[in-house]
Amino acid sequence: MEEGGGGPPRPWRLAFEASGQLPALGHVLLGINAHVNYDLPQALLAVISDEDFLDRSLMDRRRRDHERIDGVLSARVAAEDEELAATGVRSLLDHVLTPLNRLASQRFLRESRQKVWHNTFELQRARVAGTYEQRLAELEVLSAAKVADLLRPGQVLLRLAVTGFGVTLPPV
Numbered sequence: 001m002e003e004g005g006g007g008p009p010r011p012w013r014l015a016f017e018a019s020g021q022l023p024a025l026g027h028v029l030l031g032i033n034a035h036v037n038y039d040l041p042q043a044l045l046a047v048i049s050d051e052d053f054l055d056r057s058l059m060d061r062r063r064r065d066h067e068r069i070d071g072v073l074s075a076r077v078a079a080e081d082e083e084l085a086a087t088g089v090r091s092l093l094d095h096v097l098t099p100l101n102r103l104a105s106q107r108f109l110r111e112s113r114q115k116v117w118h119n120t121f122e123l124q125r126a127r128v129a130g131t132y133e134q135r136l137a138e139l140e141v142l143s144a145a146k147v148a149d150l151l152r153p154g155q156v157l158l159r160l161a162v163t164g165f166g167v168t169l170p171p172v
Contacts, residue, residue, distance in 0.1 A: 009038060009143075009144075010141070010143070010144035011030075011140065011144050011147065012034045014030065014144055015031055015033070018151075022151075023088060024087040024088060025156070025157075026150065026156070037112065037115075037116070037139075040113075040116045041119040041120040041123055042123070044066075044120040045123050045124055048062065048120070050124065050127065053121070053124050066113065066117055067113075073106075104157040104158050104160060104161030107161050108161055108164065108165035109165070111165060111166055112164070112165040113166070115164075115167060118168060118169070119139060119167070119168065119169045122169040122171075123135055126172075131172075138169055138170075143167055145167075
């Protein structure tokens, strides 16, 4: 999704402009941030009509479907971690923290996807109110701001388990 036709939105632009010296995990997290925090609420909104949002039973089923994906993603964490480990040298601390990092990844994926669901509802309310572009711009800023946290030195996965990975559109 382009911002004003001038290229990719800020979360993606920041991910694309990241240093080649950044470890593979950093690049993965920047892409996940742009996709989950920025793209996913828009994608859900694109396939759920305003009328669907009024059907509580239908939306409960859609929420449960959304939550089932959390299980699929959580099941992939260990395999993806092994793939990332194969891309570079890991420190002794990285090896020791592997079990905690995997648990942290599962937690922040679940947490961020819950926020996606919230943000989808906020964007839908904005669509109905005629303020969609403004709210989308807010989501873009929040998602871009998350990049600074992702690039801070230290054990990023453990930090995200505590501080969270997702972003939340505040109420209007």
